[in-house]
Amino acid sequence: MSATNTIIPALDGEGDIPAYVARPDADSSRGIVVIPEIFGVNAGIREKCDAWAAEGYLAIAPDIFWRFAPGIELDPDVEEQLQEAFGYFGRYDPDGGVKDIEAAIRWLRTQGTAKTGCVGFCLGGRLAYMAAARTDIDASVGYYGVMIDQMVGESHAIANPLMLHIPTDDQFVSAEAQAKMHEALDPHPKVTLHDYQGLGHGFAVTEGNRRDNDTAELADRRTREFFAKHLA
Template sequence: MSPTNTSIPALDGEGDIPAYVARPDADSSRAIIVIPEIFGVNAGIRQKCDDWAAEGYLAIAPDIFWRFAPGVELNPDVEAEFQKALGYFGQYDADLGVKDIEASVRWLRGQGTNRIGCVGFCLGGRLAYMAATRTDVDASVGYYGVMIDTMLNEAHAISNPLMLHIPTEDHFVDHAAQQKIHEALDPNPKVTLHDYPGLDHGFAATSGNRRDDEGAKLADGRTRAFFAGTLA
C-alpha cells in the first residue's frame, strides 16, 4: 500500500482539487472515494483510505473544502476546532461538492478502475446520498449523513445501490428526520438502511471521543460486505 498526495482536475476547468490517495499493492479495477466529515482530510480520513487500500481498492479522499480552506485538518475533540468546522459547514456549497465527487469518479476511471464506490461521513454522508442521485458512481454508503431528509425529492433518481448507517440518537439528525428518511427510502429496493440504537453522530470515527467501537465495527463490516458485492 502506497499513500500519496495529488490533485485532480475539477469539473468545468475550475481548478485542481487536492486529494489523498492510497494505492493497493497490486493494480485494482475497484476504487473507493472517501468523502470527509467537516474536519477535512485529517488523520482519521487518511486512515480510512489506507484501510481500503489494504483491502485491495484504490482509495482517494478529495479535499472538500479546497475552494475556501484548502488543506485544513481539524480535530473534532478540540472544541475550538469543532466550532471552526461548523463554520466551514455553513460556507459549504453541497451542489459544488457533488461535482467534486463526479470529478473524482472521472479521475479514477482514468486510472483504470471500472467499479467505483463512495463512502462519506457526516457532511460526506450527505454527499454520498447526493452522489447516488446525481452521478453514475456504482455504489454509495453514507454514515450519519446530515440533511438527507431535506433532499428526499431526489430519491427517485437513485439508480445504483445505496446504504445508509443511521445512529438513532444522532443529535444532528433528529427522530423526525430519521422517520422521513425511512418512510421515503425503505420501499426502494436499491436502498439499505441500518439503524444503530442508542448511538450518536460520529460513532464510526477512526478514533477519538465520538467512536463507539462495537457500533463502528458492525457498520464497517456491513460496508465492506456491501462493496464486496456491489463492486465485484
C-alpha cells in the same frame, strides 16, 4: 500499499482539487471515494483510505473545502476546532461538492477502475446520498449523513445501490428527520438503511471520544460486504 498527496482536475475547469490517494499493492479495477466530515482530510480520513487500499481498492479522499479553506485538518474533540468546522459547513455549497465527487469518480476511471463506490461521513454522508442520486457511481454508503431528509425528493433518481448508517441518537439528525428518511427510502429497492440504537453522531470515526468500537466494527463490516458485492 502506498500513499501520496495529489491533485485532480475539477469539473468545468474550475481548478485543481487536492486529494489523498492510497494505492493497493497490486493494480485494482475497484475504486473508492472517501468523502470527509467537516474536519477535512485529517488523520482519520487518511486511515480510512489506507484501510480500503489494504482491502485492494484504489482510494481517494478529495479536499471538499478546497475552494475556500484548502488543507484544513481539524480535531472534533477540540472545541475551538469543532466550532471552526461548523463555520466551514455554513459556507459550503453541496451542489458544487457533488461535482467534486464526480471529478474524483472520473479520475479513478483514468486510473483503470471499472467499478467505483463512495463512502462518506456526516456532510460526506449527505454527499454520498447526492452522488447516488446525481452521478453514475456504482455503489454508495453514507454514515450519519446530515440533511438527507431534505433531499428525499431526489430518491427516484437513485439507480445503483445505496446504504445509509443511521445512529438513532444523532444530535444533528432529529428523530423526525430519521422518520422521514425511513418513510421515503425504506420502500426503495436500491436503498438499505441500518439503524444503530442509542448511538450518536460520529460513532464510526477511527479514534476519539465519539467512537463506539463494537458498533463501528459492525457498520464497517456491513460496508465492506456491500462493496464486495456491488463493486465485484
